[in-house]
Amino acid sequence: MLENFILSPQAYTRLWEGTQVTVLVFVFSTALGTALSLFFGVARLAPQRWVRTLASVYVEFARGVSAIILLFWMFFALPPLLGISLTPMVAGVLALGINMGAYGAEVVRGGIQAVPEGQTEATIALNMTDRQRLAHVVLPQAIPVILPPFGNLMIEILKGTALVSLITLSDLAFEVQKLRVNRVVIADSATTPMLYINALIFYCILAQTVTAVFGYFERRTVRSFGGAR
Amino acid sequence: MVRMRDVTLAFGEHVVLNGLDLDVAAGEKVVIIGPSGSGKTTILRTIMTLNRPQSGTIEIDGRQLYHEEKGDDLVPASEKHIRSVRSDISMVFQHFNLFPHKTALENVTLAPVKVLGRSKAEAEEEGMRLLTEVGLADKAGARPIQLSGGQKQRVAIARSLAMHPKVMLFDEVTSALDPELVGDVLNVLRKLAERGDMTMMLVTHEMGFASEMADRVVMFDQGRILEEGPPSQIFKQPREERTQRFLRAVLSH
Amino acid sequence: MTWDWEFAIERFPDIAKGMLVTIQATLMGMALALVVGLILALGRRAPQKWIAWPFRAVIEFIRSTPLLIQLFFLYYALPEVGVVLDPMPALVFGLGLHYGTYCSEAYRAGIDDVARGQWEASTALNLGTVTTWASVILPQAIPTSIPALGNYFVAMFKDAPLGSTISVAGVLFMARSIGSSTFRYLETLTMAGFLFLLVSIPAALLVRRLEGRYGYAK
Numbered sequence: 001m002l003e004n005f006i007l008s009p010q011a012y013t014r015l016w017e018g019t020q021v022t023v024l025v026f027v028f029s030t031a032l033g034t035a036l037s038l039f040f041g042v043a044r045l046a047p048q049r050w051v052r053t054l055a056s057v058y059v060e061f062a063r064g065v066s067a068i069i070l071l072f073w074m075f076f077a078l079p080p081l082l083g084i085s086l087t088p089m090v091a092g093v094l095a096l097g098i099n100m101g102a103y104g105a106e107v108v109r110g111g112i113q114a115v116p117e118g119q120t121e122a123t124i125a126l127n128m129t130d131r132q133r134l135a136h137v138v139l140p141q142a143i144p145v146i147l148p149p150f151g152n153l154m155i156e157i158l159k160g161t162a163l164v165s166l167i168t169l170s171d172l173a174f175e176v177q178k179l180r181v182n183r184v185v186i187a188d189s190a191t192t193p194m195l196y197i198n199a200l201i202f203y204c205i206l207a208q209t210v211t212a213v214f215g216y217f218e219r220r221t222v223r224s225f226g227g228a229r
Numbered sequence: 230m231v232r233m234r235d236v237t238l239a240f241g242e243h244v245v246l247n248g249l250d251l252d253v254a255a256g257e258k259v260v261i262i263g264p265s266g267s268g269k270t271t272i273l274r275t276i277m278t279l280n281r282p283q284s285g286t287i288e289i290d291g292r293q294l295y296h297e298e299k300g301d302d303l304v305p306a307s308e309k310h311i312r313s314v315r316s317d318i319s320m321v322f323q324h325f326n327l328f329p330h331k332t333a334l335e336n337v338t339l340a341p342v343k344v345l346g347r348s349k350a351e352a353e354e355e356g357m358r359l360l361t362e363v364g365l366a367d368k369a370g371a372r373p374i375q376l377s378g379g380q381k382q383r384v385a386i387a388r389s390l391a392m393h394p395k396v397m398l399f400d401e402v403t404s405a406l407d408p409e410l411v412g413d414v415l416n417v418l419r420k421l422a423e424r425g426d427m428t429m430m431l432v433t434h435e436m437g438f439a440s441e442m443a444d445r446v447v448m449f450d451q452g453r454i455l456e457e458g459p460p461s462q463i464f465k466q467p468r469e470e471r472t473q474r475f476l477r478a479v480l481s482h
Numbered sequence: 483m484t485w486d487w488e489f490a491i492e493r494f495p496d497i498a499k500g501m502l503v504t505i506q507a508t509l510m511g512m513a514l515a516l517v518v519g520l521i522l523a524l525g526r527r528a529p530q531k532w533i534a535w536p537f538r539a540v541i542e543f544i545r546s547t548p549l550l551i552q553l554f555f556l557y558y559a560l561p562e563v564g565v566v567l568d569p570m571p572a573l574v575f576g577l578g579l580h581y582g583t584y585c586s587e588a589y590r591a592g593i594d595d596v597a598r599g600q601w602e603a604s605t606a607l608n609l610g611t612v613t614t615w616a617s618v619i620l621p622q623a624i625p626t627s628i629p630a631l632g633n634y635f636v637a638m639f640k641d642a643p644l645g646s647t648i649s650v651a652g653v654l655f656m657a658r659s660i661g662s663s664t665f666r667y668l669e670t671l672t673m674a675g676f677l678f679l680l681v682s683i684p685a686a687l688l689v690r691r692l693e694g695r696y697g698y699a700k
Binding site: 008061063064067068069072073076080081113155159161165166173176177180191195199207211 | 661
């Protein structure tokens, strides 16, 4: 029975190669997504109305449009429109990052608003600038509130990376599809369902890793406050 | 040092400050008393720029806080100007508002380093000196969560002092404390009051304390100053009926 | 390449028809997810560990892995063991199962929010498990869960276009097939995205209104 579940070494090599691409896409997308989240999350609370409106428009649009449609649009529609060419990697990272940024911006906004008003007043009494206030007092206290939902968001992005297989990027999902088609060549004893289950397990392991990393950071921030908050 | 002229502030329909005129001389210690919700705290908050008055002017050490002089006219001040004048003012809050993610010493040194441009070493040296003055040198490395209310408030006072303000505002700084911790904070305030270069405005319910350290007591009610005078006069022989009623209610505890 | 209005207007009906298919898939998928979610939530809360643990494992596994792979599994892999699904049923089943796990979390939060006293009162009145759940707990838990369920509904709508990868003739499928035959993706994909926003933004606003009504802010 087990031989129906275990794939051949060649298959696992292919899956591993795909996983590396998946991780790469994940890291770049979340880097972009995090930067956009911070930027637009803060912008949503800016004193100037036009900044707030612009940020809201971004959040509504980038959240409202489906990630997969955004991805296809980035890869198929944008390049001819601007007369440029985008590699699948760039298109994928842009689409996933922009999509994540919208959701993340709301999380950041919620975290900032969760910081007690008295903290802001204390920084005014100490004559700090807005930037100093944000960097040294508000954001550090917003982070414990932001981390758990952000961790969930990153799992969603991880799942979203599978979409780049649809624009021919050789990630884990793409390798699985190739294996299914080429099984005759690789001559596995494993059944096709088991092939997909293996892939799902790979993703599951990646997801658990991300969750564990976030759990570590969550515990560390609790400590920096001197114990239970 | 502080000159408020015709300051009006309303929250929607509710008028909190009603054409307020108030002068505080340099080095003077003024205590503001009055019923809850009378707007006493709002006076301090408008000076600290936490709430902006709809009309009127506030002068700090001869400089307009919310306005800039352009020729003969007064125009609304830029953020830069407000910050510049605000550097002479600091405030201690009823609920301390210490930074929970920083140690006591870090709380005291953050603003001097970032705003005044001191070096970390300088700021820490002065910070330790201030913490020693308020009796908390041994708690320099503690986080707010490990401190009692009274200790937190004393750190808050040290934090404000580190900015070398000319005017210090105290908003009911003992109201949130357990009774046995109030004394320590009042002692620190007494020491501060001995300084001639420190202008202090306090909103407080501690009448005994007020009568011993205030130069002037201001009775505030319904958006205006009801009466003001030296503590001996206000507490012993208040002129206004409402003042008398208020004092009777408060002092009979 | 610049925008060709004639082309766009000519192809719009096809895109719109695709949108109807996508919406249809979402509605059916959500109906399934609501039911699946409840079953999963109840199973996860079973007092017997040997029941609860497998439920928990399945929920975690499906929730933390890509819907795309799960759809491929249903459409490409199952036929090998004799289960052949048409594109739309495969999509609805995939959406229902995947989002069923999300809904189970929403139900769980709603159930946990029901005051402890309700359980104790039910015991005191000797109501029995089924009656307790059906008449006391769920009627209180489900309204609390509605905003979260609403959010997942909107989210599912955004995932429904994945059906295009298993030949469901939804809005993305239409946009892509027109695009691949005419080599013009700009208008079709843009219209698809635009139609999407037209539906999802009002839907999201509606859900936010629900949050206000049910006082559920998580």
